Amino acid sequence: MSPHGLSSSHCCVQLSEGDWRRHCPSLTVLRLSDKTVIHHQGDVCDDVFVVVKGRVKLLRLNRDGDQFVMAVLTEGQWFGAALTDRSHMTIADTAEAKGRTVLYRIPRKEMRTLLTSDRDVAWHALEAQVIEIHALRRKLELMRFHDVRSRLTETLRDLARTHGGHCRHGFELDIKLTQQELADLVGASRPVVSTLLNDLKSRGVLDYHRTLICIQNLAALE
Amino acid sequence: MSPHGLSSSHCCVQLSEGDWRRHCPSLTVLRLSDKTVIHHQGDVCDDVFVVVKGRVKLLRLNRDGDQFVMAVLTEGQWFGAALTDRSHMTIADTAEAKGRTVLYRIPRKEMRTLLTSDRDVAWHALEAQVIEIHALRRKLELMRFHDVRSRLTETLRDLARTHGGHCRHGFELDIKLTQQELADLVGASRPVVSTLLNDLKSRGVLDYHRTLICIQNLAALE
DNA sequence: GACCGACTGTTCTCTAGCTAACAGACTGCA
DNA sequence: TGCAGTCTGTTAGCTAGAGAACAGTCGGTC
Numbered sequence: 441m442s443p444h445g446l447s448s449s450h451c452c453v454q455l456s457e458g459d460w461r462r463h464c465p466s467l468t469v470l471r472l473s474d475k476t477v478i479h480h481q482g483d484v485c486d487d488v489f490v491v492v493k494g495r496v497k498l499l500r501l502n503r504d505g506d507q508f509v510m511a512v513l514t515e516g517q518w519f520g521a522a523l524t525d526r527s528h529m530t531i532a533d534t535a536e537a538k539g540r541t542v543l544y545r546i547p548r549k550e551m552r553t554l555l556t557s558d559r560d561v562a563w564h565a566l567e568a569q570v571i572e573i574h575a576l577r578r579k580l581e582l583m584r585f586h587d588v589r590s591r592l593t594e595t596l597r598d599l600a601r602t603h604g605g606h607c608r609h610g611f612e613l614d615i616k617l618t619q620q621e622l623a624d625l626v627g628a629s630r631p632v633v634s635t636l637l638n639d640l641k642s643r644g645v646l647d648y649h650r651t652l653i654c655i656q657n658l659a660a661l662e
Numbered sequence: 663m664s665p666h667g668l669s670s671s672h673c674c675v676q677l678s679e680g681d682w683r684r685h686c687p688s689l690t691v692l693r694l695s696d697k698t699v700i701h702h703q704g705d706v707c708d709d710v711f712v713v714v715k716g717r718v719k720l721l722r723l724n725r726d727g728d729q730f731v732m733a734v735l736t737e738g739q740w741f742g743a744a745l746t747d748r749s750h751m752t753i754a755d756t757a758e759a760k761g762r763t764v765l766y767r768i769p770r771k772e773m774r775t776l777l778t779s780d781r782d783v784a785w786h787a788l789e790a791q792v793i794e795i796h797a798l799r800r801k802l803e804l805m806r807f808h809d810v811r812s813r814l815t816e817t818l819r820d821l822a823r824t825h826g827g828h829c830r831h832g833f834e835l836d837i838k839l840t841q842q843e844l845a846d847l848v849g850a851s852r853p854v855v856s857t858l859l860n861d862l863k864s865r866g867v868l869d870y871h872r873t874l875i876c877i878q879n880l881a882a883l884e
Numbered sequence: 885g886a887c888c889g890a891c892t893g894t895t896c897t898c899t900a901g902c903t904a905a906c907a908g909a910c911t912g913c914a
Numbered sequence: 915t916g917c918a919g920t921c922t923g924t925t926a927g928c929t930a931g932a933g934a935a936c937a938g939t940c941g942g943t944c
Contacts (some may be wrong), residue, residue: 500803508806510799523792532799555788562784569791570745576798577732577754581722583805584730584849588931618891627806629932634893647865649942650891809900840921851902856923872921873912
């Protein structure tokens, strides 16, 4: 539950595979391995993808290959082609599977039909977009007003909320992240993230071993 | 028209005052003068506001009073209470009238009813949110990868696109902005914006006098 | 159990851009 | 026509954090 009362569970349009197939006859199922690129920024893409299992990173690359992660999507969320009428649009984000994932691929037109015909789905979609806007605005505010240290702690709190699970030490992220990935999420360079992470570790706030992060004291993340 | 083909005209749910009144019986009309604060971040607010005339700035303040402008809304766009079911939610953005503006104020519940009952309005709302997400992601990308100079030129191009009008010199922003406001929009300090603006002026790309900015050579903004 | 590739820890240097500070210019109002 | 308030122009430090560079560590695999 976010401090603003927007639970991420609202993001999910809870339909079964049968429901999806009924509404979207051209649906295909994709099974992807870690780091598979689903679409690349600048591609022309006319499909919408729904995350069924696993995680998908939405990110932007600059010409040096540095990346900035806009969002990490979980089960039930969708991405891909914009919903406008004009087809053959260029896509702004790169989407990449994070771990093994299963997706549905749906032509934009069928998704549009579903959204205009089913009231519930449309409402949930709208709510999901509103929540996404909220998250993006927060991220912008963080980028503008906060230093890397507080951006890092906020990001960890967010991750704990949306991708966390309990473990015997406390609160464990069930998403494995290298320091580089965390830095890409925070919008900072790896060296400073590394140092800050060590500082937090030495202060007993969290513990980690390589890509597994475990938050011992969520409250102490301020 | 944006480079991605998302025209801002799509943001507008084009309803007449009669339409609005029919759907939302509790609608009230607000006429505000420049700089009136409509709601402040942290307020509890259960109303949605629709911009009928003028401009509204959506911004975040930090404790030093520095502000960062998330969006400048025009006619037809709406803001305010989130659309979730839970009422009495705290609001994340400060909203401020930019110049004289006219707004409709609608209780969240009636807006919700309208959105769940009218297919067209719901669709347009969804499109508007998608476009907003697009803009926010772009802004994030700019903040992450680009220096103040290119953020400034991109911001000016955006403003020309969404709030621009022709004048005899070229392309004039029909929104008056002080350098401080421009800096808040770009996410930079006033002194550097001032210097960059002078540089652009001396290179003949644009001209300005106090709050009036006139772009002579849109293409030269790269 | 030795090797390779991926990841982590740390240090040093360098710079974009922030803050502060102040002077000049314009605008509007008495 | 003068004064107050707001906006602009510019300069001089100062610092967060980027980037490069490299050594250390883990973990899989042959």
